[in-house]
Amino acid sequence: MARQASRTSLTGTRIRERRVLAGMRQAELARRVGVSASYLNLIEHNRRRVGSELLTALAGALGVDEAALAEGAESALLDTLRTAAARGAGEGADAPFGLRDGDGPELDRIEDFIGRYPGWAALLAAQHGRIATLERTVERLSDRMAHDPHLSAAVHEVLSAAASVRSVAMILHETDDITPDWRERFHSNLNTDSLRLAEGAQALVRFLEAATDAEAALASPQEELEAWLDARGHHLPALEGSRAPALAPMTEGQAELASAAARQMALAHLERARADALALPLPRMQEALALHGCDPPKLLAELGCDPARLFRRLAALPTGMSGLPPVGLAICDGSGTLVFRRALAGFPFPRFGAGCPLWPLYQVLAQPLTPVGRVLALAGRPDQRFATFAVARPRQPAGFDAPAVWEATMLIVPQPEAAAPAGRSDGTPMQVGTACRICPRADCPARREPSILAQEF
Amino acid sequence: MTKSVLVIEDEPHIVEAISFILSRDGWSVRSHGQGQDAVAVVRDNPADVLILDVMLPGRSGYEILQELRADPATRDLPILLLTARGQAKDQDIAARLGATQVMTKPFSNNELLASVRAMAGA
Numbered sequence: 001m002a003r004q005a006s007r008t009s010l011t012g013t014r015i016r017e018r019r020v021l022a023g024m025r026q027a028e029l030a031r032r033v034g035v036s037a038s039y040l041n042l043i044e045h046n047r048r049r050v051g052s053e054l055l056t057a058l059a060g061a062l063g064v065d066e067a068a069l070a071e072g073a074e075s076a077l078l079d080t081l082r083t084a085a086a087r088g089a090g091e092g093a094d095a096p097f098g099l100r101d102g103d104g105p106e107l108d109r110i111e112d113f114i115g116r117y118p119g120w121a122a123l124l125a126a127q128h129g130r131i132a133t134l135e136r137t138v139e140r141l142s143d144r145m146a147h148d149p150h151l152s153a154a155v156h157e158v159l160s161a162a163a164s165v166r167s168v169a170m171i172l173h174e175t176d177d178i179t180p181d182w183r184e185r186f187h188s189n190l191n192t193d194s195l196r197l198a199e200g201a202q203a204l205v206r207f208l209e210a211a212t213d214a215e216a217a218l219a220s221p222q223e224e225l226e227a228w229l230d231a232r233g234h235h236l237p238a239l240e241g242s243r244a245p246a247l248a249p250m251t252e253g254q255a256e257l258a259s260a261a262a263r264q265m266a267l268a269h270l271e272r273a274r275a276d277a278l279a280l281p282l283p284r285m286q287e288a289l290a291l292h293g294c295d296p297p298k299l300l301a302e303l304g305c306d307p308a309r310l311f312r313r314l315a316a317l318p319t320g321m322s323g324l325p326p327v328g329l330a331i332c333d334g335s336g337t338l339v340f341r342r343a344l345a346g347f348p349f350p351r352f353g354a355g356c357p358l359w360p361l362y363q364v365l366a367q368p369l370t371p372v373g374r375v376l377a378l379a380g381r382p383d384q385r386f387a388t389f390a391v392a393r394p395r396q397p398a399g400f401d402a403p404a405v406w407e408a409t410m411l412i413v414p415q416p417e418a419a420a421p422a423g424r425s426d427g428t429p430m431q432v433g434t435a436c437r438i439c440p441r442a443d444c445p446a447r448r449e450p451s452i453l454a455q456e457f
Numbered sequence: 458m459t460k461s462v463l464v465i466e467d468e469p470h471i472v473e474a475i476s477f478i479l480s481r482d483g484w485s486v487r488s489h490g491q492g493q494d495a496v497a498v499v500r501d502n503p504a505d506v507l508i509l510d511v512m513l514p515g516r517s518g519y520e521i522l523q524e525l526r527a528d529p530a531t532r533d534l535p536i537l538l539l540t541a542r543g544q545a546k547d548q549d550i551a552a553r554l555g556a557t558q559v560m561t562k563p564f565s566n567n568e569l570l571a572s573v574r575a576m577a578g579a
Contacts, residue, residue, distance in 0.1 A: 155541065156512050156541055159541035159562050159563065160468050160471065160512075160541065160562065162562070162563045163468070163471055163541075163562035163563035163564060164468060164470040164471050164474065165563070166563040166564070166565075167471060167474035167475070167478075167563070167564070167566055168470065168474050170565070170566045170567075171474060171477060171478065171566065174566075175481075182477065185473070186473075186474075186477075189470040189473065189474075192470070193470055
């Protein structure tokens with residue numbers, strides 16, 4: 001499989017760092033890989049790209065895995081750190097640790113930071129993710145405290161019982177001349193209400209424990225589902241073949257599917273994936289891919305199926321299948337909300353909110369049933385290209401009295417594995433971002449909010 | 458002349474305790490445990506002080522309070538609102554709706570008695 005040449009500063013910086021860690025002089029490394037020291041110097045300072053063969057030689061000379069020098073895996077890390085910086089800037093936090101007001105993360109040095117200190121960068125990204133998860137948990141619990149009717153009823157029960165117990169206890173304690181009848185009546189009330197109080201308190205604790213356990217898991221049912229699928233490479237062998245599997249048991253006892261909502265979403269996903277597998281059986285997909293490679297227009301002509309079904313099916317095939325590169329998949333509903341994400345290295349999705357409005361995923365919502373193919377390049381990473389194929393279609397046909405429910409699906413394939421989609425005869429990729437807040441394109445007509453990167457520049 | 462208190466509260470044991478305390482202090486106490494007809498009961502059973510719970514079956518104490526304050530006949534009736542929610546915003550709501558005083562559960566018997574006395578001008 002043809003490998004993409006390395007990209008911008010991450011690779012050059014990383015090569016330099018690995019060389020220094022290995023205690024190797026620049027001239028020595030250059031000699032080992034068969035280039036001049038001056039050329040290697042240009043590479044290390046990110047002024048020259050590294051061809052795939054040279055990258056292999058450098059990795060070998062440095063004694064590291066080529067993936068350690070590659071850039072794709074860092075795209076998600078890069079975006080996470082930009083998001084963390086945006087979050088900090090947006091909250092208007094006081095300048096910590098001796099920084100002056102207005103100082104903040106050095107955004108133009110993010111790539112250098114990742115290259116030089118991968119461990120610290122990963123830790124920072126992980127901490128940011130953890131903070132975001134905890135904030136969502138607190139938000140959900142607070143909302144539940146305020147609005148959950150069962151919780152309100154439980155609290156009321158406890159407080160009512162407590163009010164009765166307190167009032168009666170004071171009467172018994174302070175009334176010296178209380179008659180035996182009243183004393184007996186109040187003792188009975190005390191007994192009953194103290195039992196109510198104990199049971200109510202226990203119910204409240206159980207409720208809160210259950211809420212905490214559920215919310216302490218992954219942030220949303222959608223993320224739980226995506227994590228479950230990620231752990232299985234998005235391929236579920238049980239769905240293949242002619243024998244209909246029992247789907248509900250497949251969602252039970254799964255560590256990633258902690259919430260009932262996630263299991264419900266997983267079941268819906270399985271039902272659709274099973275239908276896709278029946279319509280496009282594995283042997284047929286293998287034949288088509290062997291014939292055409294991962295070329296969706298040719299595959300559609302070969303298979304004669306719905307484009308959205310083909311995209312979903314390609315994203316659910318076994319990893320490493322002949323003719324199939326790693327692919328990404330995004331599905332959004334008519335509001336633009338991302339309802340499904342299969343990430344692809346180098347093409348990260350935003351964790352919250354919508355993606356770049358220029359994605360074909362959103363463009364096709366304005367021209368339903370008409371597939372669109374575009375070659376995209378992510379802003380700030382012009383040498384990394386992706387072939388995308390998108391289509392919008394109704395999930396549910398509109399009735400006379402009911403609106404249509406639209407859904408858009410976008411398949412993402414790294415180039416040059418996929419044939420360049422038709423539509424841009426000059427071969428120029430369209431510049432897009434991940435999300436406006438962290439996109440450096442200052443002149444984008446689709447921008448919906450300022451970018452922290454533009455502010456820095 | 459014996460002063461009277463009307464207690465609108467659905468918890469019978471709380472009603473019993475309040476009745477005991479107030480009766481021993483010389484008050485005539487009547488009670489009603491439903492919210493949906495509470496306004497009519499208040500109008501039909503004039504009292505010197507109304508003790509009104511917020512969480513009632515059928516209708517909330519806030520709505521009852523609001524309707525009573527809108528009626529000239531009950532606009533000035535001293536009303537002690539009992540609530541399980543003691544946050545500042547709940548106190549503000551009660552005050553805006555016209556509660557004479559708000560008391561959170563669980564309450565002190567002595568404080569309740571003192572409040573009733575003060576509201577009745579006793």
